[in-house]
Amino acid sequence: MDRVRVRPRAAAALAAGRAAGRLSQALGRGSGSIIGGRIALRAAPSALAELAAGRRTVLVTGTNGKSTTTALVAAALEAAGPVACNRTGANMPDGILTALAADRTSRLAAIEVDEVYLREAVAATAPEALVVLNAYREYTRGISLAATLEHWRAVAERLDERCTVVLNVDDPLVCWAFEAAPRRVGVAGGLSWRDDAALCPACGEAHAWDGTAWHCPGCGRTRPAPDWWVAPGAGSDGWAVHHPGGALSGSVGVPGRTGPVGAAFALAAVGALGVPAQGAGTRVGAVQDVDGRYRPFEVGGRIARLLMLKNPAGWAEAIAAAREANVPVVLAVDRFGPKDTTTMWEAPFSQLAGGTVPVTGARAADAGAVLEAAGVPSAEHADARAALRACPPGEVLVLCNYPAFRRLSRTLAVAP
Amino acid sequence: MTALRIATLFPLATVAAGDEANAAALVRRAAARGLTTTTATVHRPGAMAPAEVYLLGGTGRSGTGALVAALWAVDLPARVAAGAVVLAVDAGLDALARSWVDPAGREQAGLGLLGVQVGPGPRITDTVATRAAGELPAMVGWVAHDVTTRRDPGVLALCQVERGQAHGPLEDDGVLAERIIATRLHGPVLALNPELADLVLARAVPGLPPAPVPPEAARARAQRLDEVRAAPQSRRRRR
Numbered sequence: 001m002d003r004v005r006v007r008p009r010a011a012a013a014l015a016a017g018r019a020a021g022r023l024s025q026a027l028g029r030g031s032g033s034i035i036g037g038r039i040a041l042r043a044a045p046s047a048l049a050e051l052a053a054g055r056r057t058v059l060v061t062g063t064n065g066k067s068t069t070t071a072l073v074a075a076a077l078e079a080a081g082p083v084a085c086n087r088t089g090a091n092m093p094d095g096i097l098t099a100l101a102a103d104r105t106s107r108l109a110a111i112e113v114d115e116v117y118l119r120e121a122v123a124a125t126a127p128e129a130l131v132v133l134n135a136y137r138e139y140t141r142g143i144s145l146a147a148t149l150e151h152w153r154a155v156a157e158r159l160d161e162r163c164t165v166v167l168n169v170d171d172p173l174v175c176w177a178f179e180a181a182p183r184r185v186g187v188a189g190g191l192s193w194r195d196d197a198a199l200c201p202a203c204g205e206a207h208a209w210d211g212t213a214w215h216c217p218g219c220g221r222t223r224p225a226p227d228w229w230v231a232p233g234a235g236s237d238g239w240a241v242h243h244p245g246g247a248l249s250g251s252v253g254v255p256g257r258t259g260p261v262g263a264a265f266a267l268a269a270v271g272a273l274g275v276p277a278q279g280a281g282t283r284v285g286a287v288q289d290v291d292g293r294y295r296p297f298e299v300g301g302r303i304a305r306l307l308m309l310k311n312p313a314g315w316a317e318a319i320a321a322a323r324e325a326n327v328p329v330v331l332a333v334d335r336f337g338p339k340d341t342t343t344m345w346e347a348p349f350s351q352l353a354g355g356t357v358p359v360t361g362a363r364a365a366d367a368g369a370v371l372e373a374a375g376v377p378s379a380e381h382a383d384a385r386a387a388l389r390a391c392p393p394g395e396v397l398v399l400c401n402y403p404a405f406r407r408l409s410r411t412l413a414v415a416p
Numbered sequence: 417m418t419a420l421r422i423a424t425l426f427p428l429a430t431v432a433a434g435d436e437a438n439a440a441a442l443v444r445r446a447a448a449r450g451l452t453t454t455t456a457t458v459h460r461p462g463a464m465a466p467a468e469v470y471l472l473g474g475t476g477r478s479g480t481g482a483l484v485a486a487l488w489a490v491d492l493p494a495r496v497a498a499g500a501v502v503l504a505v506d507a508g509l510d511a512l513a514r515s516w517v518d519p520a521g522r523e524q525a526g527l528g529l530l531g532v533q534v535g536p537g538p539r540i541t542d543t544v545a546t547r548a549a550g551e552l553p554a555m556v557g558w559v560a561h562d563v564t565t566r567r568d569p570g571v572l573a574l575c576q577v578e579r580g581q582a583h584g585p586l587e588d589d590g591v592l593a594e595r596i597i598a599t600r601l602h603g604p605v606l607a608l609n610p611e612l613a614d615l616v617l618a619r620a621v622p623g624l625p626p627a628p629v630p631p632e633a634a635r636a637r638a639q640r641l642d643e644v645r646a647a648p649q650s651r652r653r654r655r
Contacts, residue, residue, distance in 0.1 A: 137432035142560055144431045144478045195436075198459045199428060206459055311432075338543040338558030345437035345604050365636040372632035373444060373607060 003104040006050040013043035014051075014101050021098065037094030040101070048093055051100040052125040055084065057109040058269045059121055062133025062174075064192075064314050066091060066112045068258055069133060071290040072266035074110035076280035079270070082106040089291055093120050108273075115148055116141075119155050122163075129272040130159070130181075131166045131265050133189060135173040136313040137196050139343050145173070149201055152177035164272035166265060169224045170212050176201045176221070185272060187264050188212065188229035190257060192320065193313030228268045230260040241267055241281070248281040253288035255305060255397075256321035292409025299385050301393035304330070304412065308405035315347030318399050323351055328391040331371070332384055333363040334403035341366040341401065349374035358387035361404045384408050385416060419452040420620060423467035425490070428459055429483040430474020430507040433560070433602045438471050438503065438613075441606035445613040448627035461489035468620045469501045472508025475560055475602065477519045480526075483511045487527055496529060501619040502596045505605060506561060509591070509598040510534050517563060530591050530598055531568035538562065544580035544601060545644045546589060551618075554578065555609040556640040557601025565600070567591065574599050579644045595619060608637050 006014065021036025040047050058077065060070040067089045074085040084106040086099035091112040100109065113121040115135075122130065132152070137145045157180045159165070165181040167174050168189030173196070178184065190212065191197065197214075200207055205218025215222035233240035233249035239260035240249040248267065252259035263284045270280050289295035297304045307318045322329045329352060333341055341363050349371055356377045359367040364380045371378040381387035388396055400408060424439050439455045446453045456465035470492070472483070496502060502512070510516040513532040515523050521536055539562040546555045552575055559581065567573065574590030574597060590599035597616055599605060606613040610629045618624050 137428075139432055139434065142431050142433075142476050144476060145428075147478065195457075196428070196432075198457075204460065206463065338541060338560075339434075339602075342434035342558075342602065342604065345434055345440075345607050365632070365639045369607070369630070369632040369636040372630050373440065378632075 010044040010047040013040040037098040048124040059127040060131040063136040070112040075283040076266040076270040079279035084109040129269040186226040188226040192317035250285040297412035312346040331367040332404040358390040360387040421467035430479035431476035433475040435473025437604040438606040473505040474507040504598040531571040537564035546575040557603040
């Protein structure tokens with residue numbers, strides 16, 4: 001297949017970026033994908049649009065679940081051909097540019113976008129589908145949720161009418177932000193943390209909830225009926241994704257509700273591009289690993305899966321997943337600047353009461369304090385393998401903050 | 417006795433910094449004395465929950481205007497005059513100050529419950545260790561702001577800073593007033609520093625007996641204090 005061509009200025013900028021990326025890699029400063037992309041974008045601001053031109057692109061944004069959903073979208077799209085994808089989670093314009101520069105032949109693209117850069121990513125890639133998962137408050141950069149929602153609303157007002165927004169109808173903030181989108185498809189994506197969506201962004205009234213259905217008594221806005229939703233299917237881990245054309249069932253490698261819900265988003269998105277659901281569904285079900293997430297690590301008869309958590313919504317969802325599946329948890333928390341464990345304190349760890357939770361990592365003391373405050377005893381272990389061995393044999397969920405996730409997805413992959 | 421009512425006010429107005437967990441920390445310290453509590457989170461002035469202790473928090477300048485308006489709407493000054501106690505963290509401190517600075521750099525009027533003027537300053541993100549004094553031991557927390565905090569003459573700081581930048585170049589943090597305790601420290605600060613929770617409680621319920629600090633919280637704090645004291649000055653002062 002033809003390579004995506006770029007103009008000389010962009011080509012020179014990409015070469016400079018590659019050189020910087022290799023240098024960064026050689027110096028041991030990471031994968032080099034961000035610095036390379038940053039230099040290329042500075043030298044040729046149009047490089048991202050040039051690299052995206054001629055591709056059929058699905059963008060995925062939101063606060064939580066972007067990497068997983070993007071991997072499922074990529075798998076679903078592969079039913080129609082090779083797919084370019086920023087699989088390592090580098091989701092700002094520099095990282096997206098590096099991913100597209102590395103794959104110049106694929107005519108399809110599944111791209112994860114940091115919610116703060118949506119305007120730039122939409123302008124550069126002219127997506128055919130835009131998946132919007134949820135809108136939770138973020139803690140690392142101090143960006144207000146209100147500012148992000150206003151930004152999204154401005155994006156929605158200028159969206160091309162060929163772009164389908166695939167949005168989570170269970171999140172009233174997402175629904176409000178994309179009200180003006182010309183084409184909308186609804187997915188019942190769930191909302192694991194309602195506190196951030198307590199107020200109607202349109203009129204300031206408090207939302208009323210009935211199950212997953214929400215409505216605003218002030219302005220009358222209400223949850224749109226979903227076009228796609230998930231229901232239990234055949235088998236213990238089976239699911240069925242319902243949509244206007246019928247239902248698809250199967251099993252999925254990604255654990256908890258994340259798997260089938262992500263599958264619904266992915267199938268709805270590729271459906272907007274005309275990719276048939278049946279073939280896409282098979283490929284989605286086969287995804288077992290998303291950049292170290294979900295891939296099982298075996299330690300002395302324990303089957304460990306890592307979850308990376310960054311806000312109370314994420315911790316709450318992981319705790320709920322462990323409870324629903326009746327699977328023991330390990331907390332792995334490393335150092336990550338002044339705020340490294342702040343988001344754990346609001347999460348409902350009291351739901352883990354009933355056993356001793358193994359904790360590990362450089363911030364194990366914080367994990368122990370968080371659990372004590374929730375009335376849950378903990379036991380500190382020198383490393384993750386020892387913490388896993390403290391659990392009964394079988395499945396274990398390892399709840400990690402970002403640096404612990406990065407570290408364990410490396411160290412558990414190699415034999416001790 | 418009747419339950420002590422604790423209300424977290426308008427947490428969605430400001431940028432999240434984990435301060436909503438201060439309510440649960442207060443509940444735990446009250447329970448350690450056999451005090452019963454109720455908690456509420458107030459999102460709209462129209463749904464105000466009267467309480468003996470109000471908690472304010474969040475960070476950044478973008479939400480302070482909305483927070484000030486909501487606090488006027490529930491007449492927080494009258495509630496304080498009637499005896500309510502307030503813990504105000506960061507953006508909450510700004511809202512209670514005589515003046516604060518909006519995102520465009522303009523000076524705006526706060527509620528004026530604290531003799532403090534807040535102005536623009538360099539952006540700071542840092543871990544802070546404070547010095548033990550009075551009922552408070554050395555405490556730890558983190559700050560993230562771009563403001564300066566100037567106390568009027570005679571207005572007491574909450575504590576002195578040993579390491580890190582709480583108020584920028586100043587070497588103290590917060591305000592200790594009769595009914596209001598204010599700080600720049602997030603953490604959540606009451607979870608990491610139960611003695612500060614005790615100080616807030618004591619303002620509402622005088623004569624509380626002492627209660628031991630859980631060893632887990634003490635250890636988490638000691639670890640951070642050791643780290644911030646061991647870090648070289650240049651590293652701690654980076655943005």
